[in-house]
Amino acid sequence: MAILIVVKGDKVAGADTHNVSGTGIPSATPPPPAVPITATADFDYKGSMTDDLSDFVSIDGNVVALTSSKSSLDPGEGSIGGHAAIAAKNITAVSPIVNPGSEVITKILDPIGTGTPSSSAGSTFVKVDANAVLLDGDSIDTCDGKSATENSSVTAQNQDFVSCSA
Numbered sequence: 001m002a003i004l005i006v007v008k009g010d011k012v013a014g015a016d017t018h019n020v021s022g023t024g025i026p027s028a029t030p031p032p033p034a035v036p037i038t039a040t041a042d043f044d045y046k047g048s049m050t051d052d053l054s055d056f057v058s059i060d061g062n063v064v065a066l067t068s069s070k071s072s073l074d075p076g077e078g079s080i081g082g083h084a085a086i087a088a089k090n091i092t093a094v095s096p097i098v099n100p101g102s103e104v105i106t107k108i109l110d111p112i113g114t115g116t117p118s119s120s121a122g123s124t125f126v127k128v129d130a131n132a133v134l135l136d137g138d139s140i141d142t143c144d145g146k147s148a149t150e151n152s153s154v155t156a157q158n159q160d161f162v163s164c165s166a
Contacts, residue, residue, distance in 0.1 A: 014152025024098030110145030
C-alpha cells in the first residue's frame, strides 16, 4: 500500500500532558483561602514539521521530513495559545487535594513545543542519508511532561503525488 511522504510544514496534531502549577481551594467548611498546587493537565498540540529536515531531497520544492526531523508548535499555539496555562484540560493528580473545579492553572512546568517522530515512525523502505522518510499518519512524540509516546500524528498535506511503501 502506497502512503504519501511527509514534507516541511505538514501538520502535526494531537494532545499532550504537562506538569503544571497553580492554586486551588482545599476541601473544608468554611473553605480556606486558595493554596498552591501541582498537577497534570492536557493540552492540544497543533504544530507542523519544521526542523532538521532533509537537506538533500525535496518534493515540488518542499524538503522531505525524516525520522530525525522535529515538529514545533504553530505560531500562536505556545504559551499564549493552545499551550497557555488557561488552556489546561483534564486537570488530575492534584497535590494537595482541593475541591474539584477550583484549580486555577498558572504555569506549565515542562518544556513545550518540540515533537520528534516516534520509534515506530518512518518508512522501512525509503531512506535519505540513513534516516527513514516520514509517512502520512506516522506518530509523533510531542512535548509531554509524562514522557508519553505516540501522542500526536503527522498528516501529509503539502504534496500529493509522491508516495512509498510503509
